[in-house]
Amino acid sequence: MSRSGTRWDTDYEWKAVLLLGLGFGLVGLDRWIIAPLFPCMVSTDVAPGCGAPGLGLDYQAIGNLVGVLGLVWGIFAAISGRLSDTIGHRKILIPAILLFSLMSGFSGMAGGLASLIAIRGLMGMMEGSYCPTSFTATAAAAHPSRRGFLQGLQQSGFALFGFGLGPIIATQLLTVVSWRIVFWVVAIPGILVGVLLFFVLREPKDTQGGAAVGAVAAGRGGGGYLEVIRNKNIVVCMLALMCAMACIFVLGGMLPNYLTDYLKLTPTQMGFVTSALGFGGFVGQFGIPGISDKLGRRPTAVLAFIGAAVTVWLFMGIGPTPNALFLMLFLVSFFSLGNVALITGPIATESAPVGLISSAIGIVVATGEIFGGGIAPSIGGAIAQSRGIENILWMPLIGVGLGAVVSLFLTETAPAKVSSPVRVKAA
Numbered sequence: 001m002s003r004s005g006t007r008w009d010t011d012y013e014w015k016a017v018l019l020l021g022l023g024f025g026l027v028g029l030d031r032w033i034i035a036p037l038f039p040c041m042v043s044t045d046v047a048p049g050c051g052a053p054g055l056g057l058d059y060q061a062i063g064n065l066v067g068v069l070g071l072v073w074g075i076f077a078a079i080s081g082r083l084s085d086t087i088g089h090r091k092i093l094i095p096a097i098l099l100f101s102l103m104s105g106f107s108g109m110a111g112g113l114a115s116l117i118a119i120r121g122l123m124g125m126m127e128g129s130y131c132p133t134s135f136t137a138t139a140a141a142a143h144p145s146r147r148g149f150l151q152g153l154q155q156s157g158f159a160l161f162g163f164g165l166g167p168i169i170a171t172q173l174l175t176v177v178s179w180r181i182v183f184w185v186v187a188i189p190g191i192l193v194g195v196l197l198f199f200v201l202r203e204p205k206d207t208q209g210g211a212a213v214g215a216v217a218a219g220r221g222g223g224g225y226l227e228v229i230r231n232k233n234i235v236v237c238m239l240a241l242m243c244a245m246a247c248i249f250v251l252g253g254m255l256p257n258y259l260t261d262y263l264k265l266t267p268t269q270m271g272f273v274t275s276a277l278g279f280g281g282f283v284g285q286f287g288i289p290g291i292s293d294k295l296g297r298r299p300t301a302v303l304a305f306i307g308a309a310v311t312v313w314l315f316m317g318i319g320p321t322p323n324a325l326f327l328m329l330f331l332v333s334f335f336s337l338g339n340v341a342l343i344t345g346p347i348a349t350e351s352a353p354v355g356l357i358s359s360a361i362g363i364v365v366a367t368g369e370i371f372g373g374g375i376a377p378s379i380g381g382a383i384a385q386s387r388g389i390e391n392i393l394w395m396p397l398i399g400v401g402l403g404a405v406v407s408l409f410l411t412e413t414a415p416a417k418v419s420s421p422v423r424v425k426a427a
Helices: 010-032 035-041 059-087 090-107 113-141 144-173 179-200 225-229 232-262 267-274 276-295 297-316 322-351 357-387 389-409
Strands: none
Touching: 010 090, 010 113, 010 144, 010 179, 035 144, 035 179, 035 232, 035 267, 059 090, 059 113, 059 232, 059 357, 090 113, 090 179, 113 144, 113 322, 113 357, 144 179, 144 232, 144 267, 144 276, 144 322, 225 232, 225 357, 232 267, 232 276, 232 297, 232 322, 232 357, 232 389, 267 276, 267 322, 276 297, 276 322, 297 322, 297 389, 322 357, 322 389, 357 389
């Protein structure tokens, strides 16, 4: 544990944040690599450039595939968050990253919709388990004065790998292998990161920041979920995350087909435009929490939701112009995924009861995932199937508009705004 006046262990801080961030980036890659492959999977024939027959999926099936992973992710984020507060982080994080990587590879072996749903559900179990515990492990490694920035930086890998590099990786790999092999290629790095985490990661009680985020020794966690949800800020975080994720995950699941089926972009153009979700989110997921370290959590959240609403509205009016679509989608993702990182990272961490950091993050993530990552994409798929895929954009707009209102009820938690400066020296 740290003592007043001791020097902060920046070596461990950056090693842990780097590996945990790479791990969460691979969570994003394995979760969303399927989206740019959906156009290959809608027919039972071999579509041009796909290398293997598809599975005959329709828009509703696509929405359900995105949704089932989100639902299971949400349930296990809540379960694993509480469990990791009790048994420790290593026992959750290392098996989770190894197993979700394997499930990604198995996705390429699915013989039909039912088996693919089962595989993606198992994948959601492992990714949901990795999510809240990795955020708490980052908080324990991070100096309190840069907690928001580093928690956001760790989360930013999800956007960069999942939404940014994923479409590019998928479309480039399709030029040399079938869509089924793509899943195995992206599974390999997760196994390597899992091995590195085994040698590097410490439990919060063995870090300087463990006490700073309210971590306790394994097996001595606080009361439970009732104690967590008595905190008003945690409840507001749950509602705000539902709004932010209803935007970004509906776009993540349905946008490739919107661009190819409605705007008639080529697969290469679609991959370019869709990658803006990742590059914008990458900047936003450390930029927005980093801004909140200075400006405050509450005003940053409100302004980011307003920015997301304005840019979604502008995106709806853009035709088949790839550069304009990319720029506006970059801004949508900057604000939306930036708020996801802010809500699930520093706000949830700073609002949680002592000893229940992972539990608090887990229940916030669970609520956002079950609705925003699970139910909302299924609704989006139904809208696209019955009303036309162009109408899916109303869901993201309504989601972030409501988020701006909900976030007005947050209580400020930023250390720079509510407490005296920390006494541990930053390196």
